[in-house]
Amino acid sequence: SYELTQPPSVSVSPGQTARITCSADALPQQYACWYQQKPGRTPVLVIYKDSERPSGIPERFSGSSSGTTVTLTISGVQAEDEADYYCQSEHSSGTYWVFGGGTKLTVL
């Protein structure tokens, strides 16, 4: 089955840049998107179509894609960015969607 692999955790100091990767196990992959989820809260879309940012999401959030890996980059990390981040993509068959396992971002 289709899998998306994320690092379990990433830690950065405030003001630094956090990069969270998401690797697919098959080529080619579809567009990916990213969600932020804070404890006890509903997920929030922060990136869609690999690199597009929804309205209302700060510019410090950006996305990129290379081969079968997509990356969420948070520039100038703030304490409020501490959360779990999930990538998501659709299987190439178009029959189902998959989430990555999630990455816990800790702001030191």
Added chain:
Amino acid sequence: EVQLVQSGAEVKKPGESLRISCKGSGYTFTTHWIAWVRQMPGKGLESIGIIYPGDSDTRYSPSFQGQVTISADKSINTAYLQWSSLKASDSAMYYCARQEPAHGRASDVWGLGTLVTVSS
């Protein structure tokens, strides 16, 4: 305002049936896929399946095929997730989310979730 309003928390016994709902408002319900997502306590997000309310085209993630049923009633802008025989392992938070075509069908609007507890 675009909203997805989910039904309230449920406490059930193993073997019981259950249907939870997700009502959309503020947008054209029939032209956006609705996704159902499970989150077990302390765990990550899992895709259960999706439904296109316009024609009830339904697709399940392999892990959930045969375990649940997704349906929709477009006359009342509501999608459903149901179980015929619950297990303790079905205890989780269940979210519905709208997939936005303009965003590559990323889920841009989420319900607040329905907490399902299955315990004897």
